[in-house]
Amino acid sequence: MSIELLLALITGAALFGVGVYGALSQTNLVMIMMGVELMLAGAMVNLVAFWRYLHPDNPAGQMFVLIIMTVMAIEMAVGFGVAIARFRAKGSVEMEEAAELKG
Amino acid sequence: MFFIGFFGLAAVWFGIVVFRTFSMVRSALALLFSQTALGAMFLSMQAEFLGVLQIMMMATEMSIMAIFMVMFMMDPGGLGEMDMTHQKRLSLGAGIVSFVAAVAVAVFVDWGPVATVVPDAAQQTIDLGLELLGRSMLIFETAGITILTAMIAATAVAIQPGANSTTSHRRRPVSTNNPLDSGMRRNDER
Amino acid sequence: MTTVLLLLLLAVGAYLVAVIEAWTTSGRLRLAAPLLAGIALLGRESIVPRKPDQVFFEVAPVLLLISAILAAAVVPLTPDLIITDLATGALFINAALVYVLVALLMAGWGPDGAYAMIGGWRFLGQLIAYAMLIVMPITAVVMRAESLLTTQVVVSQAGLWNIVYQPLGFVLFFIASMALAFLPPFDLTTSKGELAGGVEAEYTGVRLAIFRLGRLALIITLAAATVVFYLGGWQGPLLPPWAWSAIKILVVTATMLLAGRYMPRIREADLLAWCWMFGIPLALLNIFIVGVLVLVFP
Numbered sequence: 001m002s003i004e005l006l007l008a009l010i011t012g013a014a015l016f017g018v019g020v021y022g023a024l025s026q027t028n029l030v031m032i033m034m035g036v037e038l039m040l041a042g043a044m045v046n047l048v049a050f051w052r053y054l055h056p057d058n059p060a061g062q063m064f065v066l067i068i069m070t071v072m073a074i075e076m077a078v079g080f081g082v083a084i085a086r087f088r089a090k091g092s093v094e095m096e097e098a099a100e101l102k103g
Numbered sequence: 104m105f106f107i108g109f110f111g112l113a114a115v116w117f118g119i120v121v122f123r124t125f126s127m128v129r130s131a132l133a134l135l136f137s138q139t140a141l142g143a144m145f146l147s148m149q150a151e152f153l154g155v156l157q158i159m160m161m162a163t164e165m166s167i168m169a170i171f172m173v174m175f176m177m178d179p180g181g182l183g184e185m186d187m188t189h190q191k192r193l194s195l196g197a198g199i200v201s202f203v204a205a206v207a208v209a210v211f212v213d214w215g216p217v218a219t220v221v222p223d224a225a226q227q228t229i230d231l232g233l234e235l236l237g238r239s240m241l242i243f244e245t246a247g248i249t250i251l252t253a254m255i256a257a258t259a260v261a262i263q264p265g266a267n268s269t270t271s272h273r274r275r276p277v278s279t280n281n282p283l284d285s286g287m288r289r290n291d292e293r
Numbered sequence: 294m295t296t297v298l299l300l301l302l303l304a305v306g307a308y309l310v311a312v313i314e315a316w317t318t319s320g321r322l323r324l325a326a327p328l329l330a331g332i333a334l335l336g337r338e339s340i341v342p343r344k345p346d347q348v349f350f351e352v353a354p355v356l357l358l359i360s361a362i363l364a365a366a367v368v369p370l371t372p373d374l375i376i377t378d379l380a381t382g383a384l385f386i387n388a389a390l391v392y393v394l395v396a397l398l399m400a401g402w403g404p405d406g407a408y409a410m411i412g413g414w415r416f417l418g419q420l421i422a423y424a425m426l427i428v429m430p431i432t433a434v435v436m437r438a439e440s441l442l443t444t445q446v447v448v449s450q451a452g453l454w455n456i457v458y459q460p461l462g463f464v465l466f467f468i469a470s471m472a473l474a475f476l477p478p479f480d481l482t483t484s485k486g487e488l489a490g491g492v493e494a495e496y497t498g499v500r501l502a503i504f505r506l507g508r509l510a511l512i513i514t515l516a517a518a519t520v521v522f523y524l525g526g527w528q529g530p531l532l533p534p535w536a537w538s539a540i541k542i543l544v545v546t547a548t549m550l551l552a553g554r555y556m557p558r559i560r561e562a563d564l565l566a567w568c569w570m571f572g573i574p575l576a577l578l579n580i581f582i583v584g585v586l587v588l589v590f591p
Contacts, residue, residue: 002217004104008148009209011111015137017202018118024194026122027187030172034134038118041141044157045111052148054214056221059234063242065153066235069160070246074253076164080171081257088263093175096189126346128402135395155381159388162395163424169398170417224380228441 008049016042029086029093033079037072044068106147114140122188127172127179135165151224152231296376303365306517307509310546314509317550331502339498342404349403353396354500357507360392365514369444371527371534382443383435386518387428390473393511394420397475397482397492400504404495412491416482418561419472422568423479426469429576430462433583434522447526454525458586461579463523465572467549470515472564474508477553481561516545 015038022035044065051061083093090097117137121130138161145154173179176187188194222230235243311327341350366389367382369375379385394416401413435441437458438449456463472479483491496504520526520541527534529541 004107005214005217006209007108007111010206011115013202013205013209014115015118016205017198020201021194021198022122024197025188025191027189028176030175034121037134041138045141048145048148048150048153052150052221053217056218059230060239062150062153062231063234063239067246070250074250077253077257081260083171083175084261087175152381155384155388159391162391166394166398166417170414228380
């Protein structure tokens with residue numbers, strides 16, 4: 001058990017925690033997306049740390065980080081598309097005002 | 104080790120700043136610097152390609168985020184110090200619980216022996232390229248197709264209904280069902 | 294030692310860019326003019342606008358300079374004269390240059406002024422236009438070199454320079470790097486005539502001096518990158534390697550500064566439309582052609 005691996009994992013956990021807080025507490029769609037980005041960043045740190053300290057010979061670990069970057073980009077693109085459509089239709093992207101989406 | 108801790112701390116600190124500042128541009132750029140610190144952390148973990156890629160991609164992404172923040176927030180400058188949060192206690196609790204759970208897993212799991220030797224950066228890049236276009240090609244291609252689909256879908260969702268001008272020279276026809284220019288219409292009706 | 298020497302060379306290069314720029318605009322070659330202008334700027338009062346975003350306002354000019362210097366760090370002038378020969382050098386140049394955008398956004402938002410802010414956000418739109426045209430031609434160059442090392446890129450052009458091997462990529466990269474350095478006709482962000490200086494509008498004194506220095510360093514860095522990627526770097530007959538690098542970089546700089554001088558400023562929307570409708574398909578075509586060439590004539 002190395003201290004560096006632990007440091008990296010704790011960083012990942014902290015970023016994930018901050019991201020969860022942000023995604024749940026913010027009322028604006030764009031801010032919620034920022035929370036999600038932070039959660040994904042936390043996952044990314046973990047993947048790099050596992051690749052570096054446990055399986056440095058296997059490049060698949062690095063590939064997963066690339067996939068997560070793709071997921072971040074997709075999340076941004078779709079999120080902003082939805083945000084623009086919502087802003088056109090309702091004039092705001094505040095989630096408090098989106099109560100009609102409740103089932 | 105010092106650098107990993109330092110950049111990790113910087114990343115987390117900037118991550119917290121994202122939700123503590125009132126200025127939306129500051130918020131987006133704090134997220135950018137959080138991601139940049141992560142990129143530096145990757146560099147100090149000897150994942151050179153990923154670190155540089157992270158630093159490069161996030162700068163563009165977060166700058167675009169900044170302009171969307173300015174477009175969609177009521178108070179982008181943060182001068183009114185408006186509270187934009189809800190269910191604070193629940194989300195704080197959820198954040199802390201997930202942090203503690205993840206740390207507990209990290210501490211109590213036996214990760215086994217830690218590798219000390221890492222292939223050098225040039226070799227890593229070669230390996231990654233062969234991995235992407237060899238064994239994992241299907242995954243990589245799927246990611247590419249997915250991002251293309253997402254681009255098209257996002258554009259299709261976001262495009263203004265009724266606007267059919269393709270070049271910038273032509274003036275857009277004023278659509279009547281667009282709330283963005285509802286103010287102007289109301290004036291006309293009066 | 295090399296680092297200090299290269300930083301010194303970067304400063305000299307930035308000075309020469311200022312001289313050449315004054316020459317292309319006014320037609321007079323005055324060697325001391327930038328020095329005098331710089332001293333005058335340092336002596337001038339540093340006015341801080343009302344209610345600025347203090348952090349952004351102070352950080353932006355420095356960040357512009359730093360990103361230009363970081364990009365210059367992986368550009369080789371001779372086989373040994375390079376600050377750090379990163380294994381991912383060709384990617385690192387992109388990564389460093391993206392922070393030009395961040396610096397300009399900060400400079401636009403920070404001073405709380407309308408002209409500055411329009412200039413800053415304009416540059417974001419400009420980035421959407423040119424970013425792909427920086428990355429994709431570099432991809433083609435790297436494909437030929439089969440390495441991300443910038444020194445390796447130069448070595449790969451020993452037989453035939455990339456400007457002949459992939460002229461399409463050169464043209465696209467040249468235009469895109471002019472847009473990246475916000476030179477005319479792409480100076481939407483600092484346009485003197487319509488935005489009163491854009492992001493520079495609210496800066497005075499020392500901060501403006503740093504900002505301009507950063508811009509000059511950015512221009513010379515981009516010229517050096519063009520030389521490394523397309524003009525065979527230090528290679529050439531008779532003269533020593535450093536002389537060839539210097540000559541090529543100065544010629545490319547002068548071309549960049551002259552090329553836009555006689556063109557009208559391009560509209561933001563036109564720039565976006567042309568880059569995405571023509572630039573990106575051409576860049577993809579370039580990658581395809583280079584791929585075929587690399588496979589057929591190894």
